[in-house]
Amino acid sequence: MDITKELESLRRDLEEHKGSGNKLSMVVFSGDLDKLLASFIIATGAIAMGMEVVMFFTFWATPALRDKKKRGKGKDIFGKMFGFMLPKGPSKVVLSKMHMGGMGTGMMKHLMKKKNISSLDDMIALAGELGVKIYVCEMSMDLMGMKMDEMIDYPGMELAGVAKFLEEAAGSRVQLFI
């Protein structure tokens, strides 16, 4: 066996391995403003670090991706109820702590603006620009009666299930559940 050739092939395998693993996979489960913000800060930061980023939105995080100006068509009574009760998009989600009937969240948003911290809407737009991939859990959408035509315009946003997440997670060096 030619040792130089073998070394060359091993080196190539290693390079390929390196490239495929430089990825961050995130399950975004929470529909809280604070946790969503943290998710997007980490996601955009990871792109800056040269990583590929995949976010999976499931359960309470899915309604946070709705567009407040759009309406889903063909909903049954439960879908309509869920639609009414859940926050309609990034500007409607609230803090996990100290919401205080809206006062706390309002004050936090005011402070963020004053201190020049990006809003959740801005962070989502930035993530889209940078190429953060977003998958939305098909089961959550179905359970809560949500439709893709009521979601925000986000480049490349797709429906997916658990297998897609696991495939991405298995090929990622960093995995988070938020």
Added chain:
Amino acid sequence: MSEEIKVDATMDLKGLKCPLPIVRVSKKVKDEMQVGQVLVAETTDPGAHADFPAWAKTSGNEIVKVEKGDVSKFYIKKLK
């Protein structure tokens, strides 16, 4: 004796908060800078003192000089 560093571009990141300084710098370095060129990033974000070196190490670039102050300056050399 400190040798003079040739600066090719400067970025004003004053007032920007995490993660924007790193996001903007990485984009600029990737899209607009040539290998060997030096970018000076001016920032008021205290987190930058941990973030810029971490970013440089991970992305394979080099911080050649740091001037600390109310506005800190990071001299970033593109290596690849």
